[in-house]
Every structure is written in C-alpha cells, then in structure tokens.
Amino acid sequence: MFKKLTKFIVNEMDPGEELVPVESIAHNEHFRPLCLLIKKRKPKRIFHPDPYYQHSRFTLQDVLLPGKDTKMTECIQEDSSQFTLTKTSADQADGGLSISLDPASVELKGAASLSKEFSITPQKKGISLESLEALRREREINMDHSFIRQLQKRDISLYLVTEILEASEEAIYKESTKADGGFKTKLYATLCAQSTREDKQSIVIPKGCTLAFRTIQIHIRDGAWDLDYFPAEAVRTAAYVADGPSLGKLGVVVTEVKYSCRIFSELSPDLLLTILNAIKAVMRDKNLLQELSQKMEKVAEQNDGCELKTDSPDLQALFSTLQHSPRDRLLQLAEGITYVLDALHELLEDQLLLLLESLKRKIVSQQLKLVEILLKHGLDKGKESFHVDAELLSFPHEEEQMLTIDLVELSGVQLQEDGSAVPRDQPFEAVAALFVALYTLNLLSGSK
Template sequence: MFKKLTKCIVNEMDPSKEMVPVESIAHQEHFRPLYLLIEKRKSNHVFHPAPYYERTGFTLDHVLLPGGDGKSIESLHQDSSPFTLTKTSTDQADGGLSISVDPASVGLQGAASLSNVFSIKTQKKSISRDSLEALRREREINMNHSFIRQLRQTDFSLFVVTEILEASEDVVYTESTTANGGLKAKFVATVSAKGTRENNQSIAIPKGCTLAFNTIPLQIRDGAWELDYFRRGDYIIASYEGPSQGNLGVVLIEVENHCQIFSKLSPDVLLIILNTIKAVMGDNNLLQELSHKMEDILEKNDGYELKSESTKLQALFSTLQHFRRGDLLLLAEGITYVLDALHELMEDQLLLLLESLERKIVSQQLKLVGNLLKHDLEYRMENFRVDAGLLSFPHAEDQKLTIALVELSGVQLQEDGSAVPTDQPFEAVAALFVALYALNLLSGSE
C-alpha cells in the first residue's frame, strides 16, 4: 500500500523518473541523505526500470576518516520549500469496482460518480555538489572499516543518497475498494476473503517520512573516492522496431529471455515450480523467503542453504539441489524474474490471478494484456480500443474478473473493447503481462 502511494507520487512529481519510490515504510529511514546503498542486482526490468537497491545501514560519514574539525556531515543537506500534491479521481458509479485514495481528505459522492481528492505536502532535501566535492577533497574513505572490507570482496556497486522527497506533515492515506453490487468488485471482495461489501485500508505517513530518493554512484580506490555525476540513461526503455507491436516487443524479448529455462524442464519440475509460485502469491512472507533464497543462489557460489520450515517451499528446494550449477543459476534467475513481477502487482491482483488459474483463463488474459502493450501506455494518456473478441469469455464472471484484474494495473476496460489508461500504466501492465506469461507457461504442466 505504501509502495503504491510512493509510486503514484513519483509519477506525478518526477515525470523523468530519476527518483526511486521507497517501497517499505518500515525501512524509509535508511534512504535519508548521505545513506549508502548497494545495488541488489545488476539487471533492471521493463516493469521496474530503477535499480534494485539494498540498504546498508551506514552513512557516508560512517566510512570516512575523521575530518580536521571533527564535525559530522549529517547537516550538509539543503531543504526546498514545501509543496503540495493534490490528485483528484472520479469513477463512474456503474455498479463496478472503485479504487480510490482518500487520505484525511475530501470525498464527494453523487448519484452518478464518486470523486476523491488526495493531498499531501512534501519537500525535497538535497546535498549540493559543491558540498560533496569539498568533502571529497577533505576526507578519505576508511579502508579498514568493516563494511568497506566486506564490500571489496564483492562486486556490488555502491551508491550514496543525494536527494530525497519527504512528507512535510503527518498524513493518513486510506484506500477503499467499494463493491456497489458489481460483479467485478464482488470478485475482488470474494477472492480476497474480506467478507464485507467495502474494504478500507489506512496507513499513517509521519512527518519527515522518506517517500522517494535519488542516488549517485560512489567509486572507491585506495582511500580516495569519486562520484559519477553524469550516470544517466541506464533505465530508458527502448522502442520496439515494429509498427504494430509498440512496447510489447520489448517486454516479449525480456520475458522470453528470462523464462526460456522453463521450457527445458520436465513437466514434474514445472508443476513443482507452479505450485510454489501459487503458494507465495497468497503469502507475502513466503514470497520474501523464496526471493531471498533465489538471490542467495545468484550472489553466492556456496554458503547458501536450500531449506525452509515451510513445506510449500521445501519441495522446490529439494528439487533444486539436484541441478548442476549452471542450470541452477538460470533457473534461480528465471524464478527471481517472475517473483519480481509478482512483487509489482497489488495483493488483490495476485488473488485474482490465482482465481484465473482455477478458471483456466490465463491464456486468453495473456493475449488481452499483450494487446494493451501494443498501445502507448508510457507517455500519452489517450483512449484506445482493443479487440472486443479478447474480452469474450464463455462465462460472464470470467470477463468481469479479467476487467477487474486489468483495471488494478491502471487501464479501465469496457465490454466493447474501449480502454482508458490512467497514471501512465506501462510498467504496471508490463508486470501483469510477465506474471500471466509465466503462469501460462508453467500451468502447461497441469
């Protein structure tokens, strides 16, 4: 929920997407100015173009040798004037699903529509380049620091936080999913096992909470350190050279590359992977555990342990122990890629995907979402149409479920194929496509 909010704020305030949304409110204090981060994995994805950062718990001040004046550098940052983000959304009250944001704000409900105003005051804090350069000339890295010694034994890239966006006052963010008797919303409510007609979730954002951040790569050599101010262009999504494919071609190339290992596995192994993926889709703790285990395989030649107290994961871990190292790396990379895509989806979407597997409609949903990616969902907020035949299912409930699934990724669909994108939803739709692609491929073993 916090992640959804911060992504929305970054999309509105930073169209260039240089800032990275903070994904967990529990760890937001680790993304303050001058904190050190390592790049978790080298690869970035079309559905997550920013790097995968991991907090270290250390600041630049922690790893520098003492300065001549003995002063801390924690106060080097500069504050901008506070500014307010206000976002208004209106959903037609047609008996369908309404996803709205309403943090301590104004809610206007009429006979035909529901409007919500979301407002949050924020400000930027940044470290000037002049301050960083003066610091670089004055103080060297402590090469005997335990963190620096450990870092030198890895190939991790080190980054320093130089700019943040923070909440300048307390605010409560509330998300409502209202049923209103529509089949789409009933699926969300029923599959989520909420048992109520309306589901409200709230999260308190304290003053000073980090919402997004920006970094600069930090290079260390024999005590000296350099900052790469001009690192740009790593996260741009290239256009596919095909007149009718749009960004679908980009997503297809990436997903086929990461998932090709699955086509080489036996049906028995595919089924074990599918059952494991289904288990973690319904349990975020299991999803995190599986992600960490796969990352251990990718980052460590030895020293990792493929064991779990969960029987839902142990079947996969026992199977992986029989793979040769080369194949194991490819499989861990493929599973990690799928888990990354699932992590980008909303909880309700994961539950709707599980229901879709039961109804055996994933293949058709994949074709529909692929059709959406042929349109420009990245820059132009324009209405378009998809093939209405892709919305034709044997059962009306399947259609409503699919429309609800897609709407949660930011594209509103009507039965006639008309589509309305919201909030430049390319990355959200790409993540949904990857999840459907993997589930469709793995479920072929059933």
Template sequence: MFKKLTKFIVKQMDPCNELVPVESIAYNEHFRPLYLLKKKRKPKTMFHPTPYYQQTGFTLDDVLLPGEDGKSTEPLHEDSSQFTLTKTSADQADGGLSISFDPASVDLQGGASLSKEFSITPQKKRVSLQSLEALRREREINMDHSFIQQLQRTDIDLYVVTEILEASEETVYKESNKIDGGLKARFYATLCAKVWLLPPSFPNTCTLVFSPVLFFIQGTRENKQTIVIPKGCTLAFRTIPLHIRDGAWDLDYIGAGTVRLQGAIVAQSQGSVAVRRQSYVADGPSQGKLGKVVREVKYSCRIFPILSPDHLLIVFNTIKAVMRDKKLFQELSQKMEDIPEQNDGYELKTESPDLKDLFSTFQHSPGHCLLLAEGITYILDALHELMDDQLLLLLESLERKILSQQLNLVAHLLNHDLEDRMCHFHVDARLLSFPHKEEQILTMELVELSGVQLQEDGSAVSRDEPLESVAALFVALYALRLLSCSK
C-alpha cells in the same frame, strides 16, 4: 498505496527520471541523505523502469575513519525550496453520481466512477557536492569495518544517497473501492498535509494505518484503506556511485559507474572487469509496448523451456506457494537475488518445505543456477508489482484454466495508449466471453486492479496511466502459463 503515491510524485516532479521513488513506507528512513545503498543486479523492465536499490543500514559516516576534529557529516545536509503538488479529478463512466468531499464522509451514489483529490508539499533535501568532495579528501574508509570487509568478498555495487524528496507535512491518504449496483467505482479521499522539517536529532518514525472496511447496504460493497505519511518521510531519492580502494574512496559525479570489480572496487588498470548483461534479444512483435514486453519476458524466462518437466513443475509449485505467503515470497526473493553475488557455490538453506525442492534443484544443476535465479527473480518482481488481491485472482484463474484467454486480453490492452490517463478505447468483446459468468467477472476485476476498467461490451478506460501495472500483469500471466505446461 504508498508506492502508487511516490511513483506519481516522481513522475510529476522529475520528468528526467533521475529520482527513484521509495516503495515501502516501513523502510523510508534507510533512504536519507548519506545512507549507503546496494544496487541490485537487475535490468530495468517495462513494469519497473527505475533501478532496484536495497538498504544496507549504514551511512557514509559509519564506515569512515574519524576526522582530525571529530566532526560528523551532519553539517553537509542542505535544504532547498518546497514544492506543492495538487491533483483533483472526478470521472464518471455511467449512471448517476454524487460525490461530496468532506473530512468526515464521502458519498457516492450510482454508476461507476473515479474521484481523486490530494495535496502534498514535498521538500528537496540534498548534500552539497562541494562539501562531500572536501570530506572525501579529509577522511578515509575504515577498511576494518565489518561491512566493508564483507563488501570486498562480494560483487556488489555501492551507492550513497545525495538528494531526497521528503514530506514536509503530515499526510493522510485514504483510498476506497466501491461497487454499487454491479458497477465498480473507485475514488480517493482528500490527501491533506501539514509538514515541517524534523530536526536531525528527532527520531524519524512512520505510522502505517491499514483499515479495510467491508459492508453491504442495498447491494453496495465498500472497501477502505488509510495510510498516514509522517512528516519527514522520504518519498524519493537520488544516488551517486561510491568506489572504494585501499581506504580511499571516489564518487562518480557524472554517473559513469557501469564498470566494477569485485566488491565495488574500481581498478581500471587491472585486467578483469565485470560485464553487464546484454540487452534483450529481439523476438516477437517488433513495435509498440506489447512488442517490448514480449521480447523482455521471453528473454528473461528463456531458461524455463529447456528445463525438464520435473524441474519445471518444482518451479511452478514454488511460485504458487509464495503467491499465498508474503514471508515465503520475501525469503525466495532474497535467496534468488543473493545467488549472482556468491562466489563460493550455491548452497541454499531453508526451513520451509515449500522451498526445499527448488533449492535442491540449484545444488544439483549448478550449470543453470544463474539463469534459473534470473528467471525466477524476474517473475517475482512482476508479481511484486501486483496487488495481493490480484495474486489470489491469478491462482483462481490457474484452477479455472483461463490464463491463455486472459493473456490475450491483456496483450490487446498493451496495444493501446495506456500512458494517456482516461484514455477511452474498445477491445474485442469476444475476449471477455468466458464459459462461466464468474470467470468474466474475475477477469474484469483482475484487469481493473491494474488500472483499466472494462465493460462487458468491450468498452474500456485507463485510470491513472496504468502501463506499468498492465505490463506486470502480462508478465505474470505469461510466466504462469509457461510454468503450468509442466502439469
């Protein structure tokens, strides 16, 4: 829910795509001004067009030597004006509909519908580049700091947060899914807010309320979730590359930070530089969104067709295991992301029996380690964009052996303008014809959770510009079908 909201805010307020939405409310405090971030070595994708960043837990002030006057970096913060973003919509696909927005209740009767209303006031908070430049001349990096020493032994790009959007009012965001008479309706309760800036000394805390409610009344099923976004919560951020060498540090103000040496040290005069990955190889359909995602997934998964059936089965079983276990998912994601940054071999350790076979494969096939880690990371990133319910539906689809037909259906969806909200179109009804009714319902639910509502006759409507979600679903289906060939 939080990621969906921050992505929408950034899309509305930053058409140049310079701001990066915060994806987890639990870690929003790590994306405050002057915090240091690691940029993950991942290319932008159809399902995640923004860069991937990871918090370090340190600020710029943490790794600087003390200044002569002992001043902190807090006075560098400067606040700018606030903006109010409001959105109200009520859409009906079929049947009778009655919606009343009220803080205490929301009533929906009949038909499939979507209603959404919220109002939020983000405030931009930034660091003056002039004061940051003055700080650069006055204070050096503490090269004895443990984080800096670890950084020098890796191949990591380091960035400093210079601008954020934060919630200037407390916001309560409610989401409900409702099925009435066999037709599914989705609506959003009012998102309202009261926000003021937190003083720097006030602890920035987050409250996450997740309250699913499931009940049946005359054939109606309703599922509700609520999230509280606290005042001062970071919604999006902007960064500048940070380069370190022998205590001195530089900031890449114009964003020309694509060449790095080991440990994020800039040394243009030295002969060795790290070369970025090439762009995706042209293969498959040549035009449109479908062609782009097909080329992307074939390139990113190019290692799997050349693996032995036994190794492919190990990868397949591991992916299925992590789809059922969030902690396992996070462990595998982190281990795969760490591999390109290791310069002294690929020794992977785990206590989980579900990961041991895969990690053993890495140690016995060092020639394929980087490509295999890249392919697995790409699949995990796509799965991460899906909802938990979708992961379970995908596993059930695997058991029912209907992935190929679902993949054809999702490919058909990508041929339509999914960047146009409430776009009505039609798909071939034969793509929704399955041997069993449960498989059709499962597939329609899987697609609807990515933002496209389907009817049995093939009529479809896109909800909330679902291109990225549908692209992630396509990648997940493609990868699972590819890996399942090992069975």
C-alpha cells in the same frame, strides 16, 4: 498504497526519471541524505524501470575515519521551494456477478465505485556535491569496518543518497471502494447480502517521510573514495533487443519476458510443475515471496555456492532440485525465477489471488491475449479510450468475465463488457507486470 503514491509523485515531479520512489514506508528513514545503499545485481525491468536498491542501515559517517569535528548533517541543505500535489478521482462501474457456492448458488447484482484522494507537499533536501568533494579530500574510508570488508569481499557496488523528496507536512492518502446491492468489494473474499458496503483504506504519511531519492555511486580503494559523476550506461544483450523495437513497447515487453524466461522452455514437465507449485505458494504468502526472492538473489551473488535451505514445505521441493543442479544451470534457473518474482512483486495482493483463481479455472491463456492487446494501445498516453475485441471478454461463465475485468482494473485500465477500455494514471508499467505474470504462469502450467 505507499508505493502507488510515491510512484505517482515521481511521475509528476521528475519526468527525467532521475529520482527513485521509495517503495516501503517502513524503511523510508534508511533513504535519507548520506545513507549508504546497495544496488542489487539485476537489470532494470520494463515493469520496473528504476534500479533495485537495498538499504544498508549505515550512513557515510559510520564508515569514515575520524576527522575534523564537523557535523555532516550541517552540510544537508533544504530547498525552500515546495509543490503541492492533489489528486481526487472516482470511478463508477455497474454490473453483476454469479458465484457458485456449495451447496447453493448466489447471484450478486449492483454497482461499485472506487475513489482515491490525497494532497501532499513534497520538499527537496540534499547535500551539495561541493560539500561531498571537500569531505572526500579530508576523510578516508575505514577499511577495517566490517560492512566495508564484506563489500570488498563480495564485490558489491555502493551508492550514496545525495538528494531526497520528503513530505513537508503530514498527509493522508485515502482509497475507498463502495459496493451497493451486494456487488463484491473483493472477489472471492467477501460476499454480502442486499446491503451497502464501504471498504476504506488510508495511510498516514508523517512529516519528514522520504518519498523519493537520488544516488551517486562510490568507488573505494585503499581507504580513498571517489564519486562516479558519469556512470556507464548498462548495455543490454543483443539477443534481448533483436526484435523488440519493431513492435513498439509491446515488442520490448515480449522480448524481455522471452529472454528472461528462456530457461523454462528447456525444462521437463516435472520441473516446470515444481517451479509452478512454488510460485503459487509465494503468491499466497508475501513472506514466502520475500524468502524465495532473497535466496535466488544470493545464488547469483555467491560464486562459491549457496546452500538452499528452508522451513517451508512449499519451497522444499524446489530448493532440493536447485541444490543438485550444475552451477551454470542453477544461475539460469535463479535468473528466470527472480524475473517472475519481480513481476509478482509489482502486483497487488488481490491480483495475486485473482491470478490463482484464473489458474484454477484455466483462463490464463485468454487473459494473456487480452492484456497483450491492451499493451498495443500506448497506455502511457493518458486517458485516451479505445476498444478491444469483445470476444476476449467472453468466457464460459459470467464470474470469469468479472474476475478478468477486476484483474485488469487493478492494473489501471477500466474495462466494460463491450470491450471499451479507459487507462488511468498512465498504467503501462502495471499492465506490463500483469502481462509478465500471465505469460510465465501460462508457460509454467503448460497451457496453449
């Protein structure tokens, strides 16, 4: 919920895309002015255009040699201007659902509604570049600091938080799903009889919580440090962009996923199945998803090899195979798996469960065609409605149709059985992540 809120705030307040939304409220205090961040070694994704940052738990103050007794916090300035963002939305859907239960079959009919509500007042806070320049001339980096020594050894880029958006007052973000007459609240999670059910979720955003941040890169050499005011733009591989622009944004998504997953087309069916089983396991368990992501990132970072060990039997087969792979092949496999995991990380937990059910029912390939059509209709153009071929929503069983509609609506596109579609909240990135997940699951499962 917090991630959705901060993304919305950045989209509304920073169309120039210089601010990066904070993705976890639990770590928001590590993205304050003067905090040091590590930029992960992976490119921006079409479904995640912001850089991937990892907090270090250190600030600039922690790694500087002693100097004048000046409190660095006094250099942090607060912008007096404030902007209140308010959002209230409600969507209503009518329909039915038939779910087969052993030994009985249950018919569920009714209506469902989804509402979102919040009002928040962000405020800017940051340190002036003039203050940073004065500090740079006055104090050197402590090259004996263990954190700095490890950075230098592993050649990791370091970034400094210079500006943030924070909540100036406590705010509450609410979501409510209401189901009447037995209509499902969460598919395959809760079945209720003839009654009314309301599922409410809310999150309290405390005063001073960091919502988004801006960074500048720091270069360190022999104790001296410089600020990179004009960072070089990343150059994408020629093979990656070859045919993307001709097909618009859909083309960019398709070429990105094909390039990032190119290694999978070279693998044996047995190895594809091993990877698929590991992916299915992490879709059920967020802790496993995090573990696998961290291990794959370490493979790319450590040139002297990475020992792949796990206590999870669900990952053991994959790790054993990767451990005995040649270095070049291991890097390609880690790159492809990391790309898939990044896409899954963008999806909601309910979507991951729906995707697992879709795999079981063997309807992923049809869902992939549907989402591909959705991406052809500029989903970044607001709430312009459009139609897709109703045949793409025609499945052998009614519950498969409802499952698919739920899957797509959780990415921000409301669908009706007749093929009408209404985008909500400019959902291109969310739908692109869903496309990547469906594409890779379809590829790994050997579906046609």
